Amino acid sequence: MLHSLHLAVNIFDRQPGLSFLARWAHVVVGITWIGLLYYFNFVQVPSFAQMEAGARNNAIDKLASRALWWFRWAAAATLGFGILLLLIQKTNGKTELTSGDYWKSGSGISIATGILLGVTMFLNVWLVIWPQQKKVIANARNVQAGGQADPGAADAGRRALLASRQNTIFSFPMLFFMVGTAHFFNSYGVDGKPLGSSGDRGIYFGITAIIWLAYELSALGIIGGRAAGNITNWVYENHWRAIGTGLVLVVVWYALFEIIFG
């Protein structure tokens, strides 16, 4: 009894209890977000494509709108707990968020890559998917009530779909680096100490930025437009291509890390 009480108190201790709590909460809301992302991509989009228009509008109104509520708030909570982790966790006695050495270490380079992808995914949710889906939902409700269909609804749906498939692609390398931070990439170099030279890190983040930008700009239609059939949109045409591309990116990013820092 006394022993378990002691444990209950321990978990509210600053180290390591609080950071463990934040880590657990981060993963709970993270799986809520990414679970719904996979539901949208692997289940809802293919099913809606086969549904008759009236049934689809009803499902958008009653089902997709609810799923999107959990989706966007889980995304916000994931980002919040992620930042909290960086504020609570310490490496070599220094708060990670503000420690220069941490961001240059194996763990730091890994989490910086994961965060770049995670924050991009968060912005895709709040600045693209949700605003565009609001138009799709408003149109479905309006049509159900007997109103005129919004001619812009299809384009709004397309914009949201491209960003959503891009998030599916990014989710694989993002999780690879999230999980790898404390369980793999911390084994490169000395924990909490700079890994490689500043030139090595410059090359790593330079190539990382090119891959990240190329995909994101293409998902936004800034590169290659939004039309189906464009070569830059090949990866977005169905969810299998998005999954395959995400897995390829895991191999590419791991190879990049290994070649430069291995």
Ligand code: HEM
């Ligand atoms: C949105 C921006 C995100 C930020 C700022 C962020 C931040 C972090 C941080 C700081 C860590 C701790 C790294 C470590 O020291 O081990 C972490 C770990 C982790 N994150 Fe995220 N994260 C984000 C998104 C996500 C998402 C979307 C998921 C999806 C499930 C996720 C899942 C995880 C997992 C599973 C771990 C590893 C837990 C462990 O190995 O014990 N994160 N994240």
